[in-house]
Each structure stands twice: as C-alpha cells, then as structure tokens.
Amino acid sequence: xxxxxxxxxxxxxxxxxxxxxxxxxxxxxxxxxxxxxxxxxxxxxxxxxxxxxxxxxxxxxxxxxxxxxxxxxxxxxxxxxxxxxxxxxxxxxxxxxxxxxxxxxxxxxxxxxxxxxxxxxxxxxxxxxxxxxxxxxxxxxxxxxxxxxxxxxxxxxxxxxxxxxxxxxxxxxxxxxxxxxx
Numbered sequence: 810x811x812x813x814x815x816x817x818x819x820x821x822x823x824x825x826x827x828x829x830x831x832x833x834x835x836x837x838x839x840x841x842x843x844x845x846x847x848x849x850x851x852x853x854x855x856x857x858x859x860x861x862x863x864x865x866x867x868x869x870x871x872x873x874x875x876x877x878x879x880x881x882x883x884x885x886x887x888x889x890x891x892x893x894x895x896x897x898x899x900x901x902x903x904x905x906x907x908x909x910x911x912x913x914x915x916x917x918x919x920x921x922x923x924x925x926x927x928x929x930x931x932x933x934x935x936x937x938x939x940x941x942x943x944x945x946x947x948x949x950x951x952x953x954x955x956x957x958x959x960x961x962x963x964x965x966x967x968x969x970x971x972x973x974x975x976x977x978x979x980x981x982x983x984x985x986x987x988x989x990x991x
Contacts, residue, residue: 829884832866882911882928890915891951897958905972942988956981
C-alpha cells in the first residue's frame with residue numbers, strides 16, 4: 810500500500826516528464842536533503858519496481874530496453890554533450906560499417922558502458938562544443954545534423970573516409986566549419 814508521501818513523489822516523477830534521473834535529481838525533485846533518507850527512499854522505490862537502477866547513482870522509471878539509447882548516453886554524461894560523429898553518420902547512411910558504440914561529443918573524453926550499451930565520448934574544445942551551428946534538439950536530446958556530424962568527424966580525424974560521400978551537402982559542411990571556426 811502506498812502512502813500519501815509515496816503517492817506525491819510518484820506524481821512528481823510522472824509530472825516531471827523525464828525518465829532518467831541521477832541521485833541528485835531525485836533529491837531536488839523530492840526536496841530530500843538528508844542523504845540517508847534519500848537513499849532509503851530510492852531503495853524502497855527500486856524494491857517496489859517504481860524505479861529501476863541503471864547504474865550506480867543513475868535510475869529510470871522505465872526498463873532500460875524502453876529507453877532511447879541516445880538519451881541514456883547524454884544523461885549519463887552529467888554535463889552538456891550531444892550525439893554526433895559515427896552515430897549520426899551511420900543513422901544517415903554515410904558510413905556502412907557497424908559501430909559498436911554510441912558516439913557523443915562533450916568537454917571530456919571517456920568510454921562508458923551501461924548495461925549492454927557502450928558509449929564513446931570525444932572531447933571537443935569548449936569554444937566549438939557550445940556553438941549551436943548544426944545542433945538539433947529532439948525533446949531533451951541534442952543531436953548533430955548530418956553536416957555538423959561530418960564537420961565534427963573531420964575535426965577529430967581530418968582524413969576520415971566516408972562510404973557514401975554523395976549524401977553529404979559539402980557546402981553546408983563548409984558553412985558549419987566556418988561558423989564554428991574549426
């Protein structure tokens with residue numbers, strides 16, 4: 810049986826609209842300042858099936874199989890980042906090889922594994938990273954346009970081979986590179 814406090818916390822999660830939370834997100838949403846109370850509450854919600862533990866300090870209201878892997882990766886960063894390079898190139902048919910990881914761009918370089926998803930995060934100079942040229946927003950996920958992903962890839966690897974160059978608007982790529990400055 811759920812208590813009024815539990816009902817209220819569930820209502821807050823449902824109204825928030827996100828499906829992924831870090832421990833600190835839950836503390837702020839539920840206005841819990843006592844760390845012990847917070848962890849006990851999270852533990853109870855996991856046992857009741859109201860929250861799923863994705864990774865240490867990282868939770869979801871949905872099973873991981875129902876989460877958008879791009880959203881999962883961006884949220885796991887705990888900082889600004891966007892989906893780019895191989896993930897966008899593959900999605901747009903510009904490269905044909907299978908990629909074993911989801912590629913993100915941020916202000917850090919790291920590899921992450923969450924359940925059965927692997928992520929490669931490439932570090933970009935902040936002057937370029939925060940430039941919005943060619944960045945599209947789909948809900949709360951920032952993704953590079955095809956042309957931005959091509960420009961980003963050339964930033965990281967100037968000799969990168971694109972399998973299907975004909976689908977790239979090179980004029981737009983050049984405009985984005987000039988706007989960003991790399």
